[in-house]
Amino acid sequence: MGQQNVVSKEYQELQEQLNSWHKNWSEKVNAEDITKSSPKISNDLPILSQIEVNINEEILSEMFADLILLLNEITPNLKSSLVKVENIKSEELKKWFEESVRSNNLYFEKYAEENELESWIPQFLAEHLIRPFLHVMSKQFEDKLEGINNGIGCKFCGEPVRLAKQGENGKKVVVCPRCEASWEHKKLECAICGNDDHKELTIIKIDDDTTAQIQACKKCNGYLKFVEARNLFRNHSPEIVDLLTIHYDYVAQEKGYGESIEQKN
Ligand SMILES: [Zn+2]
Numbered sequence: 001m002g003q004q005n006v007v008s009k010e011y012q013e014l015q016e017q018l019n020s021w022h023k024n025w026s027e028k029v030n031a032e033d034i035t036k037s038s039p040k041i042s043n044d045l046p047i048l049s050q051i052e053v054n055i056n057e058e059i060l061s062e063m064f065a066d067l068i069l070l071l072n073e074i075t076p077n078l079k080s081s082l083v084k085v086e087n088i089k090s091e092e093l094k095k096w097f098e099e100s101v102r103s104n105n106l107y108f109e110k111y112a113e114e115n116e117l118e119s120w121i122p123q124f125l126a127e128h129l130i131r132p133f134l135h136v137m138s139k140q141f142e143d144k145l146e147g148i149n150n151g152i153g154c155k156f157c158g159e160p161v162r163l164a165k166q167g168e169n170g171k172k173v174v175v176c177p178r179c180e181a182s183w184e185h186k187k188l189e190c191a192i193c194g195n196d197d198h199k200e201l202t203i204i205k206i207d208d209d210t211t212a213q214i215q216a217c218k219k220c221n222g223y224l225k226f227v228e229a230r231n232l233f234r235n236h237s238p239e240i241v242d243l244l245t246i247h248y249d250y251v252a253q254e255k256g257y258g259e260s261i262e263q264k265n
């Protein structure tokens with residue numbers, strides 16, 4: 001794999017450790033304990049925005065304490081910030097959970113300001129806290145994904161679509177790095193806006209790098225990284241694959257597609 005060295009080894013390791021943490025906790029949480037019996041799902045919105053999520057505060061507090069423990073170990077430079085939130089009340093954590101599900105940046109910015117934290121920290125913590133639940137819930141609603149036609153974003157959690165893998169017979173399977181939901185999508189159709197006019201779609205490749213191709217759309221200006229190297233998804237979680245192919249994001253964005261990558265964190 002001719003991967004360019006864009007992500008530092010330390011950063012990749014940090015992400016991998018957080019990812020193992022998500023995985024460990026997703027094995028401990030039970031989907032039925034989180035979501036109440038399935039409501040009628042309408043097809044035009046991401047599933048997560050339609051289901052009632054009922055989080056057990058005790059588990060949430062236990063997870064949060066465990067997350068702080070891990071971060072104190074792997075990111076010692078955050079210690080002085082983490083000490084300001086480590087005793088957060090469980091009701092507040094529940095609120096974090098709900099606002100993180102809604103991707104309510106304003107709520108977290110305000111929280112950071114009020115608690116004299118760096119602006120990105122509360123949302124960063126909340127986002128990691130909800131990942132194990134998202135992974136479990138997206139599996140729970142797996143069979144409902146195909147019917148969803150929300151037009152833009154992940155069919156389960158609403159995160160912008162940006163990654164796909166090769167399915168059986170070379171089919172294009174869109175994968176969400178946030179909730180890990182995946183679904184088949186027509187190969188020659190923009191997975192972001194649904195445009196199937198071939199003249200408006202363009203494939204961008206990186207010389208000597210056969211890991212992936214960029215499928216960009218002139219109509220919506222979006223792009224998708226279609227990862228062709230099967231071993232990448234075999235060996236890594238979608239979130240890590242997204243990170244390992246970040247040089248494709250830079251190339252796509254240099255050509256004017258998508259949003260600036262700086263805004264993603
Ligand atoms: Zn998702």
Ligand SMILES: [Zn+2]
Pocket residue numbers: 190191192193194195217218219220221222
């Ligand atoms: Zn498009």
